Amino acid sequence: MPLAGSSSILQARRLRGRTGGQWLEALLEDAGLKEVVGSAYRVDIALEAIGRFERYGCRGITKVLLKTLSVLLKDRSSRPFLKDVTGSLPKDWLGDMGYGVYAGRKELLYGARL
Numbered sequence: 001m002p003l004a005g006s007s008s009i010l011q012a013r014r015l016r017g018r019t020g021g022q023w024l025e026a027l028l029e030d031a032g033l034k035e036v037v038g039s040a041y042r043v044d045i046a047l048e049a050i051g052r053f054e055r056y057g058c059r060g061i062t063k064v065l066l067k068t069l070s071v072l073l074k075d076r077s078s079r080p081f082l083k084d085v086t087g088s089l090p091k092d093w094l095g096d097m098g099y100g101v102y103a104g105r106k107e108l109l110y111g112a113r114l
Helices: 006-015 020-030 045-074 078-087
Strands: 034-042 098-105
């Protein structure tokens, strides 16, 4: 049985070494979207971290970190997945941290457009 998210591993390998803009273009292209419009916004990492601690608390953050460590130590199949996914991140991924809102059109099998 394939690992859940194995298609994500293949996608991640294809995107390895791309810049943030190239990464996004490749994802949208793979999704089959045409006439894409959207906006991107930067995220302040420090403010984001403070917001997470305010929302989940120190106990919640610690719980997530310990659970992640536990899975990595107990489930050997999760290690290659994590390595492939993190290895696909652009080198300057913190500089490209942000979010975007995008919309596009996708053709159906019979030529109709959504």
